[in-house]
Amino acid sequence: MESLPYAIETVNLTKRYGIFTALSRLNLRVEKSVVYGLLGPNGAGKTTLIKLLLGLLKPTEGDAYVLGERMPDKDILSEVGYMPQDTALYLNLTVRQNIELYGEIFGLSKKRITERTEELLGFINLEKWKDELVSNLSGGMKHRVSLACSMVHSPQLLLLDEPTVGIDPELRASFWDYFGLIKEKGVTILLTTHYMDEAARCDKVGLLRQGNLIAEGTPEEIIRISNTKSLEEAFLIFAKRNART
Numbered sequence: 571m572e573s574l575p576y577a578i579e580t581v582n583l584t585k586r587y588g589i590f591t592a593l594s595r596l597n598l599r600v601e602k603s604v605v606y607g608l609l610g611p612n613g614a615g616k617t618t619l620i621k622l623l624l625g626l627l628k629p630t631e632g633d634a635y636v637l638g639e640r641m642p643d644k645d646i647l648s649e650v651g652y653m654p655q656d657t658a659l660y661l662n663l664t665v666r667q668n669i670e671l672y673g674e675i676f677g678l679s680k681k682r683i684t685e686r687t688e689e690l691l692g693f694i695n696l697e698k699w700k701d702e703l704v705s706n707l708s709g710g711m712k713h714r715v716s717l718a719c720s721m722v723h724s725p726q727l728l729l730l731d732e733p734t735v736g737i738d739p740e741l742r743a744s745f746w747d748y749f750g751l752i753k754e755k756g757v758t759i760l761l762t763t764h765y766m767d768e769a770a771r772c773d774k775v776g777l778l779r780q781g782n783l784i785a786e787g788t789p790e791e792i793i794r795i796s797n798t799k800s801l802e803e804a805f806l807i808f809a810k811r812n813a814r815t
């Protein structure tokens with residue numbers, strides 16, 4: 571199939587809620603083993619796109635291919651990790667139990683679950699909190715657990731919806747180091763962010779506005795074609811240009 575080289579490919583992907591178009595004929599291609607940053611103001615359609623990629627939403631028109639398979643495809647989901655914008659955790663379970671539960675859902679062996687839980691507790695720096703109920707954690711800590719849960723089955727593709735919101739700067743930096751590390755191992759990451767310093771660390775960024783992809787390229791390309799000095803300025807220019815048309 572033509573879509574095989576890409577981790578993600580959408581063809582005229584469209585989502586309408588009634589008469590409102592949340593995503594409009596999107597043709598997006600994300601190569602494997604890259605970090606792709608999806609940017610755009612509130613309501614631009616970022617979460618809608620991620621839900622379409624997962625098959626959680628049905629397109630009004632067009633198609634989404636994930637790791638070469640047309641979505642929805644339940645089998646391919648074992649290769650995909652998803653961190654929702656609103657965390658999906660079991661508040662009455664501990665940190666460790668949450669990660670283990672996601673491991674069980676993905677059918678990992680007991681041994682593998684134990685290994686991965688240890689690794690991920692280290693990565694999110696919550697070893698000391700592993701036996702605490704999630705309901706007792708701060709917002710940022712819950713976010714960290716949610717990220718760990720999305721990665722427990724070592725997926726090839728990670729779809730992370732605002733993974734670093736509410737995370738302190740030091741840990742945010744360590745998340746980005748980790749993203750770089752797993753990318754080198756062949757993992758593809760598509761994430762949404764409102765932070766321009768994070769956008770600058772992506773291999774490629776796409777700017778969504780009112781359901782349209784209005785700019786795409788490497789951070790350097792985006793700055794060059796907009797004739798500005800920073801990504802922030804560049805995106806403000808693209809947003810204004812688009813608003814006039």
Ligand SMILES: Nc1ncnc2c1ncn2[C@@H]1O[C@H](COP(=O)(O)OP(=O)(O)OP(=O)(O)O)[C@@H](O)[C@H]1O
Binds near residue numbers: 590592612614615617
């Ligand atoms: N179930 C729904 N019914 C009607 N409209 C919806 C529904 N879900 C999303 N929308 C609308 O679709 C648009 C895109 O929403 P979406 O959540 O994809 O935006 P977003 O880019 O993720 O925004 P944010 O940065 O705030 O997370 C918004 O205008 C939103 O109100």
Ligand SMILES: [Mg+2]
Binds near residue numbers: 616617618655731
């Ligand atoms: Mg969103």
